[in-house]
Amino acid sequence: MRILCLFLLIVVSATGLQADDSALDSNLKKIRNVSAKGAGHREAIAAWAQVIAVRADQLPQVLAGMDGAEALATNWIRGLVDAIAEREIQAGGKLPVRELEQFIAARNHHPRARRTAYEWLTRVDPSTPKRLLPGMLNDPSLELRRDAVAYLLDSLKPGAGKDVGQDVSAEKSAEIYRQALTAARDIDQIKLITKELKEQGETVDLPQHYGFLQRWKLAAWFDNAGQKGFDVAYPPERGVDLKATYQGQEGKVSWVDHIAKDEYGIVELNAAIGKKKGAIAYAYAVFVSDRAQEVDLRIGCINAYKVWVNGELLLSREVYHAGMEIDQYIAKTRLRAGENTILVKVCQNEQEESWAQRWQFQLRICDLSGQAILSQDRPAAKTAHLRQ
Amino acid sequence: MIKKLTLIAVAGGVMLFAGADWLQFRGTSATSVSEGARPPLRWSESENVAWKAALPGRGPSSPIVIGDRVVVTCSSGIKQDRMHVLCFDVQSGKRLWERQFWATGRTLSHPTSANAAPTPASDGSRIFAFYASNDMVCLDLEGNLLWYRGFAHDYPKAGNDVGMASSPVVVDDTVIVQIENQGDSFAAGVNVDTGETRWRIARPARANWCSPVAVPAEHAVLLQSPDGLSAHEARTGEEIWRYPSECAGIASSVVLDGKIYLPSDGVTVLTLPKNSSGPEVLWNSNRLRPSSSSPVVYRGKVYTLNGPILVCADEKTGDTEWQLRLKGRFWATPVAVDGHLFCVNQDGQASVVKLGEKGKVVGESEFGAGVQGSPALAAGALFVRTDGHLWKIAATPK
Incomplete structure (x- = not known):
């Protein structure tokens, strides 16, 4: 009889835990479904209020809720994890340190989930960095x-x-x-x-380390008086012919060679083609990919700009003189095997302030982690060991 | 009878407590004024610092005070993309909770700014933490997430790589954000319960750092842009009236006693209309030229900081009464209490000015680090944040 009772207790407990897990997964899915403009909020708010009650030993399961989640949902789940973990610690309880460490080790989990687990593990076990960081130099989590x-x-x-x-x-x-x-x-x-x-x-070789494009063809100037040229499709946008001559802002325009020698790949248009306000320059490059692949195209630009890859508009931003940094704008694009064309339109406005004179951009091709992907026709690598 | 007295006492206590709140940028009424007790005139590491709490990140945002809690936002990381919301116990300075999130919008800013530039707002039971990346976190006072919005996630061209800084306001059950920039430029009203958008209206595509100003009695909000000031229904965004004028892009308006003190051509004082007829100009003074700090209207006078120059003018006429040169330059709007103005410059030097027929500096102290966020005043204390610390300045026993 005692054995039967014990058996029933185990079955009931296991069923209850499964129900718990199932409810947790269901609620996490509702949270994961939040999307732009407040969509899914009402369901997520109700689900969040349920999940907050889970035990601290379920934290790895909650963290796994970030797997496959978009950026918005990772924040909803981060809020959950922080609240659950902090509540447990303030109540004198313990976090599931072994399970958290296992979670961190599993690189298939969302980088933000692993980072969150790492931060909480470090908080309760200060030896964590010393133990784990030496093995994280190539971690998919850029924070780790x-x-x-x-x-x-x-x-x-x-x-x-x-x-x-x-x-x-x-x-x-x-x-x-x-x-x-x-x-x-x-x-x-x-x-x-x-x-x-x-x-x-x-x-x-920093340009190579980053994968900045250095060899360009430039064509300028085209009219941007009154900032009206941004949406004007000048001839290069209708198809690049490197031998063509165009009617430009102040006469005939043809393509000229330019090599960006800056360590960070910056193409200084004022120096390369002459300082001109209210003008537009086009920069054109060919990138040879060893295979068809999805890459990041990352550009920094202080001026209004557009970028086309293989004739398709990829990026567009009509903002003047509001800052510039490496990887300022990022877009995924698919390269084909062989030659790919990249066309950049860089618009200068007519502001007269000293801080509004820059006319420049930098552009690189890399993978999701920021690792450079180099054009196959790039001159021989001086630092080949930088490639993994 | 005892029950009744107890109720009155409790109600009085609640009102006193409520009066001690500082719920948004420039205080609950957005006038930078407290009617409570005055903090000490000077302080140092060993005197009149009730507590000093370390912060995990930077931020020009101001602290806010909600009852017995003080809340502050920070941002950290090489890209300033980690956002923090921290809650401290007002009395002890004990950190009650911290929540962290990842920015979903652009975080690039001028080196002197940071992602945690806007000041959070509260309706007394919720915290609306807003960031330059146009992320908004809604939490309850225990730190539980109520909802999360990424306005730049929704509208990817919303942002300004100099750094956004407009702070949200709450009117009734709507929290209002003003996201004006060269890209997707708009203002929006969001349901405080669900985080869903009630309305969104296009705004001028120019950089602007002004904060919306709540007009609770009219259930309205004022939106100031470089091309003018407009009033909108808080729940619908519908425009009530518009006053075209070249306005400041950083210093924000003050609404007090049926008047609007608008940073435009110096300071222009308008009537606060009750209908769609639009405001009338009462006076204008271009000798009052608020630069980054907003004007302060206090006890019949208007105060502005133009660089290091504190200017005092008559509130009824705009006539200048006196000027006083302070040290340094200011981002933070001064706060007024008990006849004194507390001014903290961008180098963290504080000057306490006794107000009267002339202004007189009666106390000087230093925070030892730069300050951009306006101080908060509550319960006789001054709360100031630097990039590294949150300070509570209050009289301490000798």
Whole structure:
């Protein structure tokens, strides 16, 4: 009889847990369904109020709710995880540290879910960075990767040897900096590493490291008086013919060669084609892809601009002099095997302020993580080891 | 009888408590004025600092005070894309909770700004934390997420790479955001319960950092842009009236006692219309030239900061009464209480000015770090945030 009761208790408990799990998954799905302009909010709000009551040991399941989620939904779930974990800690309870570590190790989970798990694990177990970061240099989570790079760089600081091993030789130091450069994606870390390598007499080819396009054909000037040229389709937009001559703003316009020598691939149009206000320049490049593939096209531009890939408009932004940085605008595009054409329209307005004189852009092709993808006809790599 | 007295006492306590709130940018009434007790005139690490709490990120946003809680937003990370909402106990400075999110919109800004530039708003039971990336987080006072919106996720060209900074306001059951920029430029009213959009109207496609101003008595909101000021029904966005004028793009308007103090051609004072007939100009003074800080209207005077110059004018005529040179330059709008104006410059130097026939600096102190967010005043304390800390300045026992 006792055995029967115990059996029934186990069955009932297991069924209850399954029901719990099923309800949790169902509610997480409702949260995951939130989308633009408030769609799905009412269902998600009700679901959120249910999920907040789950036990802390269910945190990995809640975190897994981010898998496949869009950016908005990851924030709804992040709010859940923070509230559940904080409640548990404030009540003197414990987080499921072993399960959280397993969750972090499973790279198939959403990078933000793994990062969230890492942050909570670090909070309750300060040894977490030391244990996990050395294995995260190529992590799909760019936040974890950044911390891993920082951890590696810390090992080169004077006196760090007692913590991570022997103080390193100059040769080993350069090797570690190279390793860090390969992994780094953020410009502050890349600048720091590059500076150190250069001080050690090493050469760093930053345009290649990033994948900036450097070889361009330029055609200018076309009229942008009154900022009216942005939507005017001048001849290059109707098909690029590198031998053609066009009627431009102040006479005949033809394509000229330009090589961007800036470390960060910046095409300085004022220097390349002459300073001109209320004008438009076109930049054209051919990118040779070794295969058909989906890539990121990333552009930084201080001026209004448009980008076409293989004749299709990919990016368009009519904003003047409001800032510029690497990877300022990002769009996914599909390259075909072989030659792909990239056309950039860069519009300068007529503002007279000193801060409104720049006319420039930088453009690169890379993968989702920011790793450079190089055109096959690019001159031989000087730093081939940067490629993974 | 005892029950009745208890009820009255409790009600009085609640009212006192409510009066101590500072629920949005420039305070609950958006006038930068508190009728409560005055904080101390000067402070240092060892005197009159009730507490100082570390913050995990940067932000020009101001703290807000909701009952016994003070809430502040921060942003962190190389791209300023990690957003934080923190809640502290007013009395002890103990961190009660923190929530973190990832920006869904653009986070690039001028180095002096940050993603956590707009000041959060509250209706007393909810917190509406808004960021330059045009993300809005709605939380209850315990830190539970009620809903989350990404306006730049919805409208990807909404943003300004100098950094957005307009703060939201709440009118009745609608929270209003003003997202004006060279791309997708609009204002929107959002249902406070669900986060769903009640209305969205196009706005001029120009950069603008002004905050909307609530007019609760009219169930309306004022939207100020470089090309004018307009009043809208808070629940529908329908325009009630428009006043075309070249207005400031940073300093925001003040509404007080049936008048609008508009940063336009210096300061232009308008009547607050009760209908669609539009406002009338009462006076204008181009000697009052608010730069980044908004005007303060207090006890019959108008105060503006033009660079380091504090100007005082008569509220009825606009006639200038006195000027006082302070130290440094200001982003933060000063706050007024008990006859004093607390001014904190961008280097974190605070000057307390005693107001009267002449202005006189009666206290100077330093925060040791830059300050861009306007202080909050509540329950005799001054709450100031730097990029690294949240400070509560209040009289401490000697």
